[in-house]
Amino acid sequence: MLIIFGFRVVYFTLDRGVFHCPNCGGDRDYRRRQGRNFFTLFFIPLLPLNRTGPEIAECDTCHGRWTTAVLAVPTSAQLGAMPGTLLRMAVVQVLRSGDVTFPGARERAVEVVRQAGADYDTAALDADLGRSFDDIRVEMARSADTLAPEARENILRAAAEIALLDGPLTFSEEETLNAVGADLALTRVQITGVLSLARESSGH
Ligand SMILES: [Zn+2]
Structure with missing residues (x-):
């Protein structure tokens, strides 16, 4: 009788949750998974062997797989909890630091602010970009006190991610952040x- 044996990686689910899927571009369910090598007999995994590779996060919708650093990116629901005005001011300051050259940076900025529940478009963004720097800083300082530290960290995180769209942070972007x-x-x-987490998940 012919005996067929081999090896196969089997993925186990460690836990589940909701994350911002970079491929789907929105909130999706994910599974945090770890692979393990198995010795198979007649294609049936029998003996567990060593673990393979790092833990991964897999999107339930598109089945894309990422390192677990992706789980630190705020979901749309988390962004929704941020007061829109403060987020808008932070994003505008980063954009006006002048180094965000990525073609989608303005669109992404508008999208992030809209996710926070604010009525916003590119015309409003242009108007904000025309405001004086000091004016914006005064407005930010006034609103910041009313927010929990995590919410303020999330706002800086969102601004850093926009700055990181076109590659590593420049000196001027870093100074602005x-x-x-x-x-x-x-x-x-x-x-x-916050900046090191944003760098890690952007890969820059
Ligand atoms: Zn996906």
């Missing part, structure tokens, strides 16, 4: 933490 963080009443440590 530090100023935005300070206007959001975040500490130096909080700002550094």
